[in-house]
Each structure stands twice: as C-alpha cells, then as structure tokens.
Amino acid sequence: MKKISLLAGVVLLSGCSINVIDPANVTTEQLYDLSDPEGDGVINARDNCIDTPLGAAIDNSGCSEDVIEKMRVTLLVNFDNDSSIVDPKYFPEIQKLAILLKDYKSVNVSIEGHTSKVGSAEYNKQLSLKRAEAVKSILVNRYSVNQDRVKAIGYGFEKLLSEGDSDYANAQNRRIVAEIAGGKEVIDMKWNIYSVDKRDQ
Numbered sequence: 004m005k006k007i008s009l010l011a012g013v014v015l016l017s018g019c020s021i022n023v024i025d026p027a028n029v030t031t032e033q034l035y036d037l038s039d040p041e042g043d044g045v046i047n048a049r050d051n052c053i054d055t056p057l058g059a060a061i062d063n064s065g066c067s068e069d070v071i072e073k074m075r076v077t078l079l080v081n082f083d084n085d086s087s088i089v090d091p092k093y094f095p096e097i098q099k100l101a102i103l104l105k106d107y108k109s110v111n112v113s114i115e116g117h118t119s120k121v122g123s124a125e126y127n128k129q130l131s132l133k134r135a136e137a138v139k140s141i142l143v144n145r146y147s148v149n150q151d152r153v154k155a156i157g158y159g160f161e162k163l164l165s166e167g168d169s170d171y172a173n174a175q176n177r178r179i180v181a182e183i184a185g186g187k188e189v190i191d192m193k194w195n196i197y198s199v200d201k202r203d204q
Contacts, residue, residue: 076100080138080179084121087133089141097138100181101146104153113154114138115180119173120160132157138179 035048047053050065078100080093089097104110116135118127135155142148165172 076181076183078138078179078181081174082134082177084119084173084177085130087116087130087137089137094141094145097141098146101142101148103183104142104148110183111152111154112142113156113182113184114142115162115182116155116157117162117164117176117178117180118160119176120163120168121173124159127159128157130157131159134177134179 035046037046037048039046039050040053045063045065049063052064052066078093079096080089082088100112104112114135116131116133116138118131118134120127122130132155135157139150139153139155142153143150160176163176164178165175
C-alpha cells in the first residue's frame, strides 16, 4: 500500500513539472503573402503580374496573354434586300466595335460587306461595298473613330454564310463582318459558361 502511495506521489510531482505552452500566446511569422486581391486564383507570393485586368486569361505566374494578331467578328448588322441602309436598331452593335477601337489604339478594322446570291456578281460587289462603307460612316461620323483605322471592303457573294436560296439564307448572307488586326495590347479574356450571356447585357 505504501508503494502504491509513493508511486502516485511521484506521478503527481512529475505532472507538476511539465511546462504547458498556450498556442494562443505564440505568434507565427508568415513568410509568404498568401492573399489574392485580384481574385485571379494566383496568390501574391507567386504572382509576377499583380495588376492583371479582372477576367483576363492568365498563366501559372498570374500574367495575362496577348490576344491573337487578328480576329474576325460577325457584327449583328443585316440589310434589307438590295439595300445598303443601316437600320438604327443595329447602332448599339456598331457602338461596341467603336468602344473597342477607342480602348485599344493600336488596332485597325476592316469592315467586310457581303450579299446574297440574288443578282449579278458585279452588282452585288458594288452593293456589298456600299454596305461596308455605310457601317464605316457610322463608326467615323457617329462614334468618332479615326477613318484611317477603318477600311471598307465589298465581297459580294464570294463568301456566303449559307449556300441555300431560301429567304432565310439570303437574309443571313446580307451581313457585315469586321476583321480586327493588330492589338498587341488587347488582353486575352478567359471564357466561362456565362460569357455568351454577357453579350446581351
């Protein structure tokens, strides 16, 4: 019985000699900046480009890529049969292109006019050029884009969007395409499942 009491006493004494450290009172120095104020998914500790635009496509170092030298954009501008008059309802679509040109001073644009297969090739070539020049005029005169940055080209029905002869196919072919060239300064934006929806906003 004495041995048990003695052993218990030793255990109690040894327990009192253990130093317990309260982790709440110990400060740990953070060596790396783990924040991501840009929200691009790359922490500042390994982000080599800390001011990339929101939504830009980036590499593992947090840097954005330059856009391809040329890109083609089909403007939502269509024409009535045998007409080169731009309906005012298409002005907002043309304005989007004007805003891009104003934001990125190094890019130029070629406005391509296209027609359906109705009529002669020569007549449609002239008509398509008139359509391209009509859109160019709106860019220059309404939205103050420098005319030296806009080129108008008429292709007639050389580059059909739809090969059919229906009214729908003909309407699809009476269109405008913009080819944007240059633009080393344009940031390549990443796509997500909502990107297409943003077009209508």
